[in-house]
Amino acid sequence: MRLRTRITAIFVLLTALLLLGVFTFIFLFSGFYTQREFQVRMEGRLFQLATELETTPGVLTTSGRVSTPGLTPNQQPALPEEAVGVYPVPSRPDMARIVTNQGLPDAFTRDLLAGGTAAWEQGGRYYRGTLLDLSQGETLLLLSARDTYGLNKQRNLLNLLILAYALSLACLLLLGEYFATQALSPINRIIRKVQSIRAGNLDDRLEVGRGKDELAELAGTFNNMLDRLEIAFDQQSRFINNASHELRNPLTAILGLTEVGQARQRDAASYRELLRDIEREAQRLDHLVDGLLQLAQTGESGKGFTAVPFRMDEIAMEIKEAMTVSGPGGRIRLDLEELPEDARGITLTGSPTLFKVALGNIVENACKYSGNEPVQLRVLNDGNDILILVADKGIGIPSGELTNIFEPFYRGSNVRSSRGYGFGLPMAYRIIRLHHGDIRISSQPGKGTLVTIRVPNLQGQRGLA
Structure with missing residues (x-):
């Protein structure tokens, strides 16, 4: 599924659920309010009927039905499908029989006995009853009606809400599709631009704009x-x-x-x-x-070698010994005076073979281009790092060429007459980077060069993990 479709679907789904909740609340609240309003009307109607019964004599027939037309007052209109019953209650068993004959439950009778009034609703019809103490004796006034208007209003409201919900879903679908397209249009432009970039136009760039999003x-x-x-x-x-x-x-x-x-x-x-x-x-x-x-x-990935702990001072001594055998090692001054008491300060995890190649290339270059001057090789601890300093008093490197010396095959303008291929420093740079280290070179033509190598020791490497 495309991202635009997912965004549209999520937007429509969430908004549809929200609308469904709102519409449901409106329908239920309207139903509750309509029902409450009809109940208030019935209570008012029941009160007016009870008042007329108490003030109008001779309203009962032998059957217990209302016989006086004036029982429906002008102040209160009759309720839909209204039915009024007035029943003398000689005894409590007679009241229970009367209630049961009207199809009402025993709970209605209990409410009458407990509070003198009762209310019930069944089958969409509402019942209200009250006990009156008339001159003829205790009398039950029973009023029933159906809220036809309220039911029609709720039915119309339901149809309207369903129609509004369906139209809202259609509008939400269109709006969601439109806004998803607008929101993703910058991404689509980026995709088209990136797809148009080939090896021949790598200098092309995407438009960033002034935004910060x-x-x-x-x-x-x-x-x-x-x-x-x-x-x-x-x-x-x-x-x-x-x-x-x-x-x-x-x-x-x-x-x-x-x-x-x-x-x-x-x-x-x-x-x-x-x-x-x-x-x-x-x-x-x-x-x-x-x-x-x-x-x-010796690429940047670090694959192809097994990392083991090794001491940097031992690597330096092996390089001096190897250089002594091959020729210029006697000019190397190895300085190990500032080694820490804890050997872990000059120990790191990596490839001792590769690091020996890297440091050996740097020391060999220093010996090659320093004439007969001695080359100083120092190893010391600096907190979580190991420092290796290689200093010579040779021909130096022109300042404008320092940024290029780590490129393969590059050779300084003042050493091109000497034998070499331009592999040593690029290889050393890559190996040191594999060990999470850094190499910096400062040089002055005719005065010499200082190479500073900084690599994390065991404690520093734990901080990088």
């Missing part, structure tokens, strides 16, 4: 999503272009070397030289492919 928030949310999609598409396009360019260079070199080798007959030494060149370019291609695979595996 939920629809404006929805349009703003879509625009934010489109901003992220546009950035992602741009990054993907740049990544593909850069990757194609980087992969094409060693492939072109390999093809060129094979063509040179096939161009003419050579001696064994020349062929060995060509093979060494081909091997070097193939290794370069292998490094590129391996870097691309690692970069793809």
Whole structure:
């Protein structure tokens, strides 16, 4: 069921129930008021009849019926289908017999004996009775009538309410459909606009307007999503272009070397030289492919690795030891003087292998571009966070290029002559983000670079859960 249909159905249903309750109340209140009004009229009529009986002699026949025409006074019109009976009551058993002969229950007799008056209604006919102490003795005055006018009025009111209810339902259906369409029209415009956006027009945006309602928030949310999609598409396009360019260079070199080798007959030494060149370019291609695979595996989702607790100082020591074996490790100054007494302050849950790759890339870059100057690696605790500081006194990074250093394949203008592919920092950034951390770089060309890594420790990670 479409949303517009559901909104219309709910609106009509709720309003119909409300109208049904209102109309029912009107009908019942009108019936109660009509009945009460007729009862008041009967009481007035009974009072006037009793007054005439007390003031007019000789009104009884031997049968107990009213014999004097003046018993119906001018001041009070006769009631519909009115019947009046005046009965002498020699004894209480005679009164019970008289009441029973009129088809009235024993409760009517008990009310007469208890209070001198009684009222009853059965079959749409109303009965009123009162005991009078006349000169002829105790007398029962019995009045009955049918509220024909009230019944017709209630019947007409019921027909009118049914007709009004049916017309109201029809109007509610039309109004509900109209208002649901008007309420959903902005959403329909958003849907049509979003459906029209393709890869070729990702720069299009939804009109937010000046309102601050939920629809404006929805349009703003879509625009934010489109901003992220546009950035992602741009990054993907740049990544593909850069990757194609980087992969094409060693492939072109390999093809060129094979063509040179096939161009003419050579001696064994020349062929060995060509093979060494081909091997070097193939290794370069292998490094590129391996870097691309690692970069793809360190996405934002955090899937693909098992999180275990590990200590950051141990990671730092392993990196220094690995760097010492490969060459520049002797220039790394590892500072662990500010470690907390509680090891949990420098322990986090994640992938030690991935984090070692991230921190290793940063330290390796610092060693590579710092000449023979030492690189300082510090690990310390800062409340719920672990701080890792990597400082060098190398060539630095131009200030205008700091915003681009985490993009794959990007290399600073002052290091493009050095060997590298632009994988290290983007990979480190993604790994640190996987561990809910943050990395900041401050640098001055010719003076050095400071890399600050902040990741939550065990206590901080519990706060993120």
